Amino acid sequence: MSLYLKYRPRDFDNLVGQAFIKDTLKTAIKQDKLVGAYLFCWPRGTGKTSTARLLAKTINCLQPKEGNPCLECDICTQFQEERLVDIIEIDAASHTGVDNIREIIERAQFAPTKTKYKVYIIDEVHMLSKGAFNALLKILEEPPKHVKFILATTETHKVPETIISRCQRYDFKSISDTDIKERLQFIAKKEEITIDEPSLQYITKHSGGALRNAINLFEQLIIDNEISYTNIEANLGLLQEDFLASIYKKLQTKDASVIEDIESSIKNGANLKLFLKDLIWYIKDSILGEVKNWKATKENISLLETLHETAGKMKTYHDEEMTLIIGILKIISEEGRGEVIPTVPTSHTQPKPKPEITIKKEPKEIATLSSGDIQDIFEIETSAATPISENTSTWTFDTDTWITALKKLGAKAGLTMSLRSASISTDEVHVIIQCKTGFAKTSIDTEENRLLLTSSLESIGLSHLSIKIQ
Ligand SMILES: [Zn+2]
Incomplete structure (x- = not known):
């Protein structure tokens, strides 16, 4: 499980930032002044889905405490285990236009089976199909008492006005650097990871005010239970300002040697996404x-x-x-x-x-x-006489390229070191990892590592090979 999911807040007090929204919702819950539909707007990774889930849980909790869920009752427990069929989460971005969303929304008319309220959390609601919007509108016009809709969107202007006007709207804000830092320090302590101040600043700067980005980057940068800025620079090839300045100058003057600079950073294991973001x-x-x-x-x-x-x-x-x-x-x-x-x-x-x-x-x-x-x-108008062929059968395998690809996908140092000490060969359809000890074999051969190994082969264009660990 990713750290972001692991540290999803379980009650409103642990939700990072959004103090005003948090307080307003807690008060509404305490005073039982709930509305039929909520609309959570704006930036990604700022807690919209987490807030939606907390709201759904708390309004159904059997003994809420001061607007927070009790975390102990049957409902709270089942919610945590994702066993509540009456809390329906829909990601409109991945189901757009699918007819059954319309049917799912239409079924809101039926009473919940276990909980007080049937709650529909619709993420990226602006992506719903026309039919689904119509079904939603029809219910919002006369919402049954047992139904709550929590709609979330990053693109409010794409949500029909007729829907917006029937919702209580909350505009989420980017999370402050201080809040992000505090949360990262909290996670570091829980996970027993040491992190230095420059790394904290680096992650905060690159998160763009989105806690999800910050935690994901934090996770990506952990090497042997540590995040140190020296390691970030050395292992991920994060780049210094004078290097960025020279790349910018070369791009302006259309100096083709910029390609060599970038290729040599790739060889040194630069994390390309971070590099490009920095640039x-x-x-x-x-x-x-x-x-x-x-x-x-x-x-x-x-x-x-x-x-x-x-x-x-x-x-x-x-x-x-x-x-x-x-x-x-x-x-x-x-x-x-x-x-x-x-x-x-x-x-x-x-x-x-x-x-x-x-x-x-x-x-x-x-x-x-x-x-x-x-x-x-x-x-691109190039003079390159590059042979572009879609059915070539020749391929070469280079361990260094593979390991660089693995690092880019976030492989831990332990895995890459074990691979370096194993002997690696290939046949027509396999990459064969011959381990020297049984211990090495067990440490490499995990489900997570297999997934990484396979994806890394895909990323270097060798998806026809499968992994054999001996
Ligand atoms: Zn409860």
Whole structure:
């Protein structure tokens, strides 16, 4: 179970931030002044779903205490074990347009079987299909007393006004740095993980006010029960400001050696998502400075836009490395629309002529991309005579590349070290891990590790191989 789920608050007092919302809901529960529908709006990872679940639990708790659930009664226990059929959670983002959501909502008319209230928690409600919205509206017009709807959305403007007007609306806010830090320190203590101040600051800065992001990043950075900033820099290749400045300058001047810089960071085990995020923040700050001095250029803004799109794609595509390289290639192959103004004060570099760009990837990796990616590659005007073949049967296996991919997926140091000490070979369809001791075999051969090992093979385009541990 992820740390975020493990540390989901069990009562309102443990909910991080959102003090006003928390107090209002607790008072409403104490005074039994509940409404039929609630709408929780705005940023991701700020506690909307957690609050919705707490509300559902507390209004059904058999002996609530001061607006909090008792955590002991039958209902609280069954809720915790997710056994309550009358609390219905729907993620509209993953079920949009599916007819049975409409039917599920229509069934709200029937009384609950066990609890006082039947509660519908609909996450990302703006994604509901038209039919589902109509069914919802029909019930909200005359809500049965036994039904409560808790709707959550990150895009309120996409929710029909007719629905919004029938809900009590709560606008969630980004969580403050202090609250995020406190929560991380609390989790660190419980999990017996030591974390230093610069790491805490780093995680807080990168969380964008979303506790979920902060906890996920925290979890990703743990190495042997420790998070230290020295480790973050060394093991994940997080990058210093002067390096980011040099990358930005190369992107502006369309200097193709930027690809080599990034590839060498990849070899050193850089976490590409973090790298790109850092780079985007750095460029954003620089551009904001340029705007103040009337120096911002369209090129710099469009460069930032391309990087931002690339970061979005990296969230869904398996091959982070390729996605990043494609994004960078797009930038350095774009025709300039005017003079590029160097923004780094010490820079006297003139824009270089448009470079010849070579895509260095092996065909096998390209074959794992979606057709959209391949189209992206063709859209880049490059001189690359890259052979793009979709049915190549040649592949090579490189342990270092594999281990880098594993690290990127969050493999713990213990696993990568065990792999290094095992002997690794391949046949047509397997990667064979020959362990030296029985202990090594048991420590590698866990369900979680197998999943990681398989995903890492997929991420380097070798999904046809399966893992054999001996
Ligand atoms: Zn209870």
